[in-house]
Amino acid sequence: MVAVSIGQSPGLFVRQRLEIARRLPADGCTLHQAEEYTRWLARTHYENFLVVTWLLPKRLRQPFYNLYAYCRWADDLGDEIGDPARALELLDWWEQELEKAFGGRPRHPVFVALAGTIEQFTLPAQPLRDLLQAFRQDQTVHRYPDWEAVLGYCRYSANPVGRLVLALCGYRDPERQRLSDCTCTALQLANFWQDVARDAERGRIYIPLDRMAAHGVSEEQVLARQFSPSYAALMRELVSRTRELFRAGAPLAEQVAPELRVDIELFTRGGLAVLDGIAAVGYDTLHHRPTVNRLRQMELLGRAIAARWHSALWGS
Numbered sequence: 656m657v658a659v660s661i662g663q664s665p666g667l668f669v670r671q672r673l674e675i676a677r678r679l680p681a682d683g684c685t686l687h688q689a690e691e692y693t694r695w696l697a698r699t700h701y702e703n704f705l706v707v708t709w710l711l712p713k714r715l716r717q718p719f720y721n722l723y724a725y726c727r728w729a730d731d732l733g734d735e736i737g738d739p740a741r742a743l744e745l746l747d748w749w750e751q752e753l754e755k756a757f758g759g760r761p762r763h764p765v766f767v768a769l770a771g772t773i774e775q776f777t778l779p780a781q782p783l784r785d786l787l788q789a790f791r792q793d794q795t796v797h798r799y800p801d802w803e804a805v806l807g808y809c810r811y812s813a814n815p816v817g818r819l820v821l822a823l824c825g826y827r828d829p830e831r832q833r834l835s836d837c838t839c840t841a842l843q844l845a846n847f848w849q850d851v852a853r854d855a856e857r858g859r860i861y862i863p864l865d866r867m868a869a870h871g872v873s874e875e876q877v878l879a880r881q882f883s884p885s886y887a888a889l890m891r892e893l894v895s896r897t898r899e900l901f902r903a904g905a906p907l908a909e910q911v912a913p914e915l916r917v918d919i920e921l922f923t924r925g926g927l928a929v930l931d932g933i934a935a936v937g938y939d940t941l942h943h944r945p946t947v948n949r950l951r952q953m954e955l956l957g958r959a960i961a962a963r964w965h966s967a968l969w970g971s
Contacts, residue, residue: 665748666763673731682762689767690717693724711918718772718823724765725753726786726816733790734857743794746787753783776823782815797859798874802896805847805863806840813843824915831911837904838922844897845929848890851940852880866892880941890938894930901927 670676678695680688697720711719732749736742756766756773757780772778789812799805817835821827847854847861854861855878862877870889877886901923908920932945 665745669732669745673735675727675731680764682764684764684767686767686771689764690721692764693717693720693768696720696727697723712914715823717768718776719820721765721768721772722816722819722823725769725783728765729786729790733793739794743791746791750784750787753780753787772823778819778822782819785811785815793859799861799863801863801865805844805861808861809840809843810836813839824911826911831907834904834907834910837900838907838926839904841897841900841904842922842926844893844900845926845933848893848897848933848940849929849944849946851877852942852944855880855941862889862893877941882939882941886941887938890933890940894933894938898927898930901930 666682670679675696678692680692694717729746729749732745733742736745752761752763752766755761756770759770761767761770789808792808792811796808799808814836817839818832821831821835826832851860851862858878860867860874860877864874866889867873867877870892871885872883872889876883905920905923908916908923911919929945933940936943936945
């Protein structure tokens with residue numbers, strides 16, 4: 656790893672720059688303070704669907720909050736700094752803090768909270784490191800030639816999260832991991848199609864270039880936010896392929912304990928709701944950014960619960 660050399664302590668720098676650090680306790684804070692912070696972060700900073708519902712077993716709620724806080728910080732260090740070189744330095748600093756946590760010496764509040772989760776659930780380090788690889792890649796790679804290249808990015812940016820969630824739930828087998836990978840990749844893709852305009856502002860295009868060319872859409876049109884029937888057709892194809900991945904991963908909800916099924920199913924329902932929103936605006940994600948508001952989240956939760964009750968009553 657490269658040593659951080661940004662002229663001031665990384666912790667002080669991010670406190671000044673990142674909104675997520677607004678209520679951050681001091682380094683070396685108590686476990687209670689650290690967990691209070693990760694709960695706040697998870698409950699107030701996620702827009703598309705609920706991170707944790709009241710149906711999730713209580714023993715898993717705080718570990719979910721702690722894991723979310725790690726992922727959210729890594730994401731913001733990569734996306735919200737505005738300087739690729741500095742972002743790379745900060746991601747190196749974040750990995751150093753991760754290594755301290757695995758070494759039993761956590762200092763940053765997020766890792767003070769996460770260290771106990773790592774120990775309790777024997778979480779592997781590699782998925783946590785893989786996430787950082789994706790955010791580093793964002794600083795240097797801004798175009799993807801084809802679908803496989805985009806899926807390769809998702810292998811690091813999204814799939815590790817699902818595998819860590821499975822580990823929290825007590826599952827580490829290859830089949831459940833495969834289903835989780837399908838869902839997590841689909842979630843990442845839905846986010847890409849939702850955020851085309853935002854990513855373009857950063858000079859990034861995650862839409863496969865070969866699919867753009869097939870529909871007659873140029874990079875310049877995307878960066879200039881020039882919507883056209885060709886762009887709508889392109890987005891319609893991408894949304895359709897993403898729906899297929901959600902369908903492929905959907906059986907995972909039937910392969911976990913009943914007490915976990917609604918929460919696992921909500922990941923799929925939330926992602927599909929984003930895709931529905933994209934379709935509802937005529938696939939114009941250059942000028943619209945469909946989101947899943949709180950009311951819609953409650954509706955999705957209600958549908959998931961109803962589906963579970965129907966399954967329990969009728970066995971299907």
